[in-house]
Every structure is written in C-alpha cells, then in structure tokens.
Amino acid sequence: MRRKIAVFFIIVVCFLLQSTLFQTLSFASISPNLLIVVVSSFGFMRGRKEGMWIGFFSGLLLDIFFGSVIGFYALIYMYIGYINGFFRKIFFPDDVKLPLILISVSDLGYSLLVYLFLFFLRGKFSFGYYLLHIIIPELVYTIVVTVVLYIVILKINQKLEAFEKRSASKFV
Numbered sequence: 286m287r288r289k290i291a292v293f294f295i296i297v298v299c300f301l302l303q304s305t306l307f308q309t310l311s312f313a314s315i316s317p318n319l320l321i322v323v324v325s326s327f328g329f330m331r332g333r334k335e336g337m338w339i340g341f342f343s344g345l346l347l348d349i350f351f352g353s354v355i356g357f358y359a360l361i362y363m364y365i366g367y368i369n370g371f372f373r374k375i376f377f378p379d380d381v382k383l384p385l386i387l388i389s390v391s392d393l394g395y396s397l398l399v400y401l402f403l404f405f406l407r408g409k410f411s412f413g414y415y416l417l418h419i420i421i422p423e424l425v426y427t428i429v430v431t432v433v434l435y436i437v438i439l440k441i442n443q444k445l446e447a448f449e450k451r452s453a454s455k456f457v
Contacts, residue, residue: 288445292327292339295438299323300346307430315422317430318392320347324366325391326384326438333370340366361398365391378443384435385428392427396420 299319307316320343328336344362348355369387376383400415 328369
C-alpha cells in the first residue's frame with residue numbers, strides 16, 4: 286500500500302512539474318517529458334507489470350487533461366512501461382548508462398508514435414522539421430532532466446524496497 290501511495294505521488298508531482306514549471310522553463314516551446322522518465326524507470330526497476338500499470342495511469346492523466354482522445358497516451362505509455370520491464374534482469378542500480386539509454390529510446394519512440402498518429406495520418410508530412418525542431422530538442426532536454434530525476438526515483442524505490450523487506454521479514 287505504501288508503494289502505491291508513493292508511486293501515485295511521484296506520478297502526480299511529475300505531471301504537475303511537467304505541465305506547469307517546465308512549461309515556463311521551456312526552450313523554444315520544448316519541455317522535458319518527465320512522465321516518460323517515471324514510466325521507464327519503474328518499468329526497468331520493478332518489471333513489466335508495474336511498468337505497464339504506471340504507464341497506463343500516467344498516460345491516462347495526460348489523456349484527461351491534454352488529450353483529444355481518451356486512451357491514446359495511456360496506450361503509448363503502457364507499452365513503454367511494459368517494454369522497459371523486459372530490461373529488469375539486466376538493471377543494476379549503480380549503472381546509469383542503461384537507464385539513460387532506455388529513457389532516451391523510450392522518449393524517441395514516444396515522439397515518433399505521436400508524430401505518426403497525430404500528424405502524419407492527418408497529412409502533415411514535414412518529418413524533417415518535426416525531427417529537428419521538436420523530437421531532438423525534447424530528447425536532449427529530457428536526458429538532462431533524467432540525470433537528476435532518475436536519482437530521486439531510484440532512491441525512493443530503494444527506500445520502499447528496504448521497507449518492504451523489513452516488513453516481510455517480520456512475518457517469516
């Protein structure tokens with residue numbers, strides 16, 4: 286129960302930061318995608334199932350406030366969390382390279398899917414412009430923010446795991 290409450294607050298805080306503070310700190314109307322960092326991080330730290338659920342609720346939050354169709358972002362984030370969950374077996378908390386690579390690939394995949402379904406299918410074929418002016422700057426900004434946010438999420442996850450181990454040892 287403690288983990289669910291902590292994850293809920295992490296999702297809400299990152300959503301609020303992404304939609305308020307980082308919108309004012311945007312460079313050329315580009316802001317980092319904090320929810321991708323949260324979903325990817327919990328995906329490879331906790332596994333496919335938890336990554337999928339966190340992705341679903343993060344995407345649903347975006348759908349409710351910013352989406353034109355309920356379920357679009359929820360589906361994309363759910364798949365991102367699920368796919369990142371496959372890397373749980375090779376995840377080590379001390380190694381920062383794997384999280385940076387996975388979060389970068391997740392953000393790139395997210396941006397490409399958003400372009401494909403929201404722009405390309407509506408007849409807007411300027412992929413080069415979208416790549417150079419939206420995808421790559423958002424990717425770089427997200428990577429810079431990931432360095433700090435990932436460490437915070439990792440510490441929270443380690444404290445929750447330590448608490449769960451202590452409480453589990455009481456019942457044995």
